[in-house]
Structure formats: structure tokens, C-alpha cells
Amino acid sequence: MMEKKNAGHDSKILIFSIRPPKLCRPTAVSVVVMVSMFAFISNQHILTTSPRPIIFQLASMNKDKAYANVTTRTSTTGLAAPLLDKRVEEEEKYEKKWEHADDEEYATITKGKIIPTAIVIGTQKGGTTAVSHYLNQHPSVMRGLHPMEEHFFDFKVPKGPNNHASMPNGTVEEYYREEYLYRYHNRFNLTKIKENPNLKTYEKTPIYIFNPKVPYRMKSIVPKSKIITVLRDPVERSLSHYKMMRDRNDATLKFVEGSFESCLDADFQGLKKYGIIPKDFDCGFQYEEQAVNQTALDSVIDDKQKVWDIDWTDSCMDEKWLKYFSRRRRKEKYCDSIIGRGLYAMQLRVWWKVYSKAERDELMMFLKSEDMRPVNGTIDMSNLFEMMEVENMEVKEKKVVHKTNFKMIMKDQTRDRLRCIYRPFNAELERMLGDEWKDA
Numbered sequence: 001m002m003e004k005k006n007a008g009h010d011s012k013i014l015i016f017s018i019r020p021p022k023l024c025r026p027t028a029v030s031v032v033v034m035v036s037m038f039a040f041i042s043n044q045h046i047l048t049t050s051p052r053p054i055i056f057q058l059a060s061m062n063k064d065k066a067y068a069n070v071t072t073r074t075s076t077t078g079l080a081a082p083l084l085d086k087r088v089e090e091e092e093k094y095e096k097k098w099e100h101a102d103d104e105e106y107a108t109i110t111k112g113k114i115i116p117t118a119i120v121i122g123t124q125k126g127g128t129t130a131v132s133h134y135l136n137q138h139p140s141v142m143r144g145l146h147p148m149e150e151h152f153f154d155f156k157v158p159k160g161p162n163n164h165a166s167m168p169n170g171t172v173e174e175y176y177r178e179e180y181l182y183r184y185h186n187r188f189n190l191t192k193i194k195e196n197p198n199l200k201t202y203e204k205t206p207i208y209i210f211n212p213k214v215p216y217r218m219k220s221i222v223p224k225s226k227i228i229t230v231l232r233d234p235v236e237r238s239l240s241h242y243k244m245m246r247d248r249n250d251a252t253l254k255f256v257e258g259s260f261e262s263c264l265d266a267d268f269q270g271l272k273k274y275g276i277i278p279k280d281f282d283c284g285f286q287y288e289e290q291a292v293n294q295t296a297l298d299s300v301i302d303d304k305q306k307v308w309d310i311d312w313t314d315s316c317m318d319e320k321w322l323k324y325f326s327r328r329r330r331k332e333k334y335c336d337s338i339i340g341r342g343l344y345a346m347q348l349r350v351w352w353k354v355y356s357k358a359e360r361d362e363l364m365m366f367l368k369s370e371d372m373r374p375v376n377g378t379i380d381m382s383n384l385f386e387m388m389e390v391e392n393m394e395v396k397e398k399k400v401v402h403k404t405n406f407k408m409i410m411k412d413q414t415r416d417r418l419r420c421i422y423r424p425f426n427a428e429l430e431r432m433l434g435d436e437w438k439d440a
């Protein structure tokens with residue numbers, strides 16, 4: 001580390017981008033050769049990449065990291081071999097899986113930074129806006145700067161010294177941890193915290209529970225933040241999801257016929273493609289628009305209801321789930337995971353891997369969507385406030401928050417089919433969360 005620092009501070013750095021728009025490859029190569037010769041003669045180090053992240057690091061965060069990045073890039077011109085050797089050594093060191101810091105180290109690294117007391121991770125359409133609505137009423141609670149969803153942990157991770165800042169599973173490298181904490185800290189109202197340092201903070205982003213990389217990122221950056229999840233009957237959730245898409249006139253709907261059933265079928269095919277649901281399982285959504293023999297179709301479904309189960313011991317299950325999730329990047333259109341978002345057991349398996357039983361008991365809270373609705377004009381949010389480490393208070397009633405406008409009623413057979421799909425996943429969820437989740 002020290003050697004690198006010294007070497008870095010003695011050197012001049014020329015920031016140079018080889019990516020002007022539409023520069024053809026032969027031209028780019030000759031430009032690089034010319035600049036390399038110039039650097040060789042004048043003994044300067046060159047950054048041959050887009051300068052933005054480096055400027056950011058030089059200006060605000062950590063000059064050593066910026067320098068490390070520069071030297072790695074410089075190596076492409078063959079000018080900094082000894083420095084590169086050191087860099088490789090460092091990268092090897094960082095590539096070890098980050099085991100989160102002990103209490104003392106954690107206290108040091110987080111000192112003076114805002115670390116949210118809790119993060120609401122989902123589920124989408126579960127009533128997460130209602131939870132925010134209740135929390136925001138508390139005078140000792142402050143949410144992140146974004147009025148709706150922060151999207152910090154599902155971000156596209158900027159490239160780091162070894163071309164990525166996180167491990168393939170999402171764990172942020174130790175090397176970048178402090179920087180990320182700092183960035184997260186900036187997602188909160190710093191003035192308000194200065195005025196009242198005792199404020200408890202939270203943020204909500206409903207996609208967190210669904211993105212398999214988020215638990216790893218969260219554990220490596222804010223391992224002590226609590227995690228609040230609101231779960232809703234997955235069948236009702238899927239309808240709410242569809243209504244939201246209709247409200248937004250979601251582009252995905254163009255890839256299917258637009259009906260609820262064709263949307264479900266698109267995602268159902270995706271789940272089959274990636275092996276979450278057996279290939280021979282046919283739920284018949286695709287026949288919904290056609291005049292088919294309903295009795296024959298129902299008997300197919302009845303049979304499946306008897307036999308359909310999941311092998312939870314399958315060691316490839318999580319990998320399949322990651323692939324199913326990652327299809328978004330491959331621009332496959334499976335109707336925004338309208339079924340997949342309700343497969344809570346699949347999603348939570350990853351969180352179970354990352355957080356130990358003791359950590360889950362201490363940090364995680366699961367709320368039922370229906371319990372978020374006031375009964376006879378009152379609602380008890382004492383558990384939520386206890387989790388936020390603030391005094392209990394009566395929240396102002398607001399029956400419905402963030403309601404979807406599109407009007408439709410789910411067909412009975414569609415509901416039956418969805419129940420059939422969700423059955424083994426719900427059974428697993430019950431096993432994970434306990435008996436009170438039996439009818440979730």
C-alpha cells in the first residue's frame with residue numbers, strides 16, 4: 001500500500017480518453033500509440049479510459065484509489081509494468097470474500113456517516129408506500145432523500161481497480177466499502193441530521209428483496225441495518241402488479257397480447273425456461289384467450305396440483321434463480337416477473353444464505369400487507385416503531401396509499417392457476433417464516 005502511495009504521488013497523471021464518439025478502431029489504435037510514445041519520452045502516466053470515475057475519485061474521495069485505477073489502465077499501454085505488479089498483488093488480496101468487520105472496525109469505518117437504521121426491501125405492490133407513510137409521520141424518523149425509492153443497492157456498480165467493484169455475487173470489495181458507505185451517506189439529508197443527530201433513518205426500495213445481489217451488497221456495506229419486508233398474498237400482488245403496468249402503459253405489455261393472462265403466461269414461460277418451474281408443467285394461461293375445452297383444461301390443472309412440488313435440495317436452485325433474474329439484462333421480456341416477484345421463498349433463500357439465523361432474528365422483520373391496513377380507524381404500528389428504535393405513536397389513518405387505478409377483476413380460473421403455481425413456494429415460505437405465514 002505504502003509503496004504504491006509513494007510511487008503514485010511522485011508521478012504525473014495525464015487523463016486521456018480514447019473514446020471520443022465514433023472514433024474508428026484503427027484511428028483509436030494509432031492515437032494510443034502516439035500518446036504512449038509521448039508518455040514514454042516525457043515520463044508521464046496515462047489514463048486511457050473515460051476519465052469521469054477517476055476525476056470523481058481524485059476530486060472527492062481517495063487519491064490512492066484513483067491512482068491505482070490510473071496505473072491499472074496505464075498498463076494497457078505497457079508503460080507501468082512494475083506498478084501493475086503491485087496492483088495485481090493488491091487485487092488478489094481484495095478478491096478474498098469480504099467478511100464483515102467486527103464491532104470495533106465497523107464503528108470506525110462508519111463514524112460520522114449516516115447508516116440507515118432500517119431498509120424496507122419490498123415486496124413490490126406489498127404496501128411499502130403505506131409503511132413509508134406511517135414511518136414518515138414520526139418526528140424522530142427520516143427517510144432517504146428520494147421521495148419514493150432510493151435504488152442504492154440495485155445500482156449498476158461502477159468499475160473498480162480490477163474492473164469491477166463487487167464480486168460476481170454482489171459483495172462489495174473491502175477496498176471500496178468506505179467509498180460506498182460515503183455515497184450511501186449522501187443519500188440522506190445531511191443538514192437535518194446535523195440539526196438532530198438522534199434522527200433514525202430508513203429508505204425503501206421494493207426491488208431489493210427480488211434482486212439476488214442486493215443481500216450480498218447490503219451485508220458488505222451496511223451489515224447492521226435492519227431489514228423490513230412487507231409480504232402480500234402473491235396472487236393479489238400479481239394483479240396489483242398488472243394494474244400498475246396498465247396504469248403506466250408499461251412497454252412490456254406490447255410484447256404480450258396485453259391481457260393479464262398473456263402477461264402471466266410470458267413470465268410463466270420464463271420461469272420454465274430457467275428451470276424454476278418444471279418444463280412439463282402446463283398451467284394453460286396461453287389458452288385463456290382461445291375457446292378451449294374448459295373441463296379438459298381444468299383436469300390438467302387438477303392433476304398438476306396433485307403432483308407439483310419443488311426439490312428444495314437442488315443445489316442449482318439459486319443459480320437458476322439468478323439466471324431468471326438476470327434475463328432482464330439480456331433484454332428478454334417476461335412481463336416484468338409478474339409471477340416471479342411473488343415467489344418469496346426463492347427470493348428469501350438468498351437472504352438466508354447471506355444472513356445467519358442469529359442475524360435474521362436480530363435484523364429482519366416481516367410484516368403482512370393486510371396488517372398495514374387500519375381496522376376501525378386505528379392501526380397498531382408499535383412493532384415497526386420498535387424496530388426503528390423510536391417511541392411508539394399513533395399514526396394518522398390513511399386507508400389506502402399508492403392505490404392502482406386500473407379496474408379489473410381476476411377470473412376465477414386464473415386465480416386457481418396462480419394458486420396452483422404458488423402452492424409449493426408458499427409452503428416453503430411457511431417453513432422459513434413460521435406457521436403464522438400459512439395462508440400467505
Ligand SMILES: Nc1ncnc2c1ncn2[C@@H]1O[C@H](COP(=O)(O)OS(=O)(=O)O)[C@@H](OP(=O)(O)O)[C@H]1O
Pocket residue numbers: 123124125126127128129130206239240241243244369370371372373374398399400401402403404
Ligand atoms: N395501508 C395499506 N396497507 C396495505 N396495502 C395498502 C395500503 N394502502 C394501499 N395499499 C396497497 O398497496 C399497493 C401498493 O403497494 P406499494 O406501495 O408497495 O407499491 S410499489 O411497490 O411501491 O409500487 C396497492 O395495491 P392495489 O391497489 O391492489 O394495486 C395499494 O392499494
